[in-house]
Amino acid sequence: APSPPAALASMSCVSADMWTYTLLFGLQILNFSLPVSGEGSVTAKLHHPVTLTCHWNCSGLLKWTQYHKPRYVVSQCDQSSCRSEEGFNIAHDQYLEGKPYLTITAADYSNTGLYCCHCEDKVICQVDLNIETQKRSHVVIPGEPVDVHLPLTDQVEVSFTASGATQPSNLEICNMTRGRMECKPDYRATVSHLNILQIKVVNASHSGTYTVRDSMKKKTIAIVKVEVRGSTAAMMRLCTSLILMLALYQVDSSDTQKVFGNLHETSSLPCPQSCSGLLTWTMFQRPDDVLVRCTRDSCWRAAGFSLNHDEFLRGDSTLTVLRADYSLRGLYRAECDSETLCQVVFTLNPNCS
Structure with a gap:
């Protein structure tokens, strides 16, 4: 197999040099495109299997790692066998054919980020995994709570755009950093938090669009549209909580x-x-x-x-x-x-x- 492109080799996912590591982290956050082999970027459905492709004949030790945890090898293969951590898999026959595809059996938010495939410590493929934005529309009854599940770690923000706004207001109402929740004054009296942002007293002013974003990666996790309707005896009993089961981020x-x-x-x-x-x-x-x-x-x-x-x-x-x-x-x-x-x-x- 040919050697990796010079630019790819110089921008290795894993580097012993801390300055290079920091530079690459900054480039990823700023959404700069790294020259890569493989698909470059893949978007998966939440809790569905997804495959990260890589086309390379590697006669030695092949490893897949995550960029933010370079010492944690999720899968590795040699000429005799493959070994994978729980939730990951490589078919050995595909490795021998030069297709060391990495399969994630049930993708969630803890799996997102840049994956690096190494052949004998040379980066041969880089694939960025994303989860598609979750979209929900719900009708709730006045006075009943609205729950939005949030990650417990990293940085997450929740913004709100009221229904009928002449232009998107996108008002940030709460943000959370490593489990610590901070909310705007108007929401402090109406929200509670475990790993949940709960708007306790819902009225017509809460109708609109709630957007949950990963503020570090600058990516939208979920969009929840809420319509508050008047309660009538004829209304069905609705599922009054908006449960966005976003698989919770953890550092590990x-x-x-x-x-x-x-x-x-x-x-x-x-x-x-x-x-x-x-x-x-x-x-x-x-x-x-x-x-x-x-x-x-x-x-x-x-x-x-x-x-x-x-x-x-x-x-x-x-x-x-x-x-x-x-x-x-x-x-x-x-x-x-x-x-x-x-x-x-x-x-x-x-x-x-």
């Missing part, structure tokens, strides 16, 4: 699971990990409130939560939420001697009955 999303529970039912937050010391479960939003504390001798549990001590001794640290409700949605973290063991995002399925 490979360690974060997502669980969807049902209102007022029991839910398990899986953590099939052993801990020989002190195990604690907490919520991201309330890190000082311990939900479960276990040692090799016993477990203490806060009201509403459970963890089986016998299972814990056998290496299973799964937390049980005994009766799920909206206040319990968010990011849960299990720690063993203050080291993160598991992270689970818990939310509720939309209740449209």
Whole structure:
């Protein structure tokens, strides 16, 4: 196979030189196009499989990595076999044919960004993965809440354009940086936040378009159009929450699971990990409130939560939420001697009955 183009080689996704790494990061944010092999950019549907193509005959070790986590190899192949992390796959026969396509089995927002394919440490392909913008239109009844799920990390902003505006106002109403929510004064009294922006008291003035954007990548994640109609006895019972299940971003999303529970039912937050010391479960939003504390001798549990001590001794640290409700949605973290063991995002399925 021919050598990579000089420009591609000089703009490697992975560089030991920190200045080069920083420069490339800046170029990506500014949406400068890097000269690449492969498709360049691919847009996937949320929670659908997507394939990143690369055409290259590599007789040595081939690796796929993510630009923002260059040391985390999602898939690799040599002449004898291929190995992949969960959620990723390369077919070995395609690798041997010079088509080392990387398949992501269920793309979500944690998978977005620039992917780099290396052959013996030379970058041969670069593909940028995006998730298509989610679009929703809903009718709600005055006085009922509107929920918009937001990422817990990175930088996200929510803007609003009122219905009937003579020109797009695109007023920023809230932004969130690494889980910290800041809202405009007019919205502070009407919104609440776990991993959810909730407009509690909906009236006609809330009719319009809500836009959720990744403010770092300058990309639109979701567009929600809300129409508030007068309540009548003849109206159907609607699903009154706008549930945008945007798979939540995590800095290390490979360690974060997502669980969807049902209102007022029991839910398990899986953590099939052993801990020989002190195990604690907490919520991201309330890190000082311990939900479960276990040692090799016993477990203490806060009201509403459970963890089986016998299972814990056998290496299973799964937390049980005994009766799920909206206040319990968010990011849960299990720690063993203050080291993160598991992270689970818990939310509720939309209740449209």
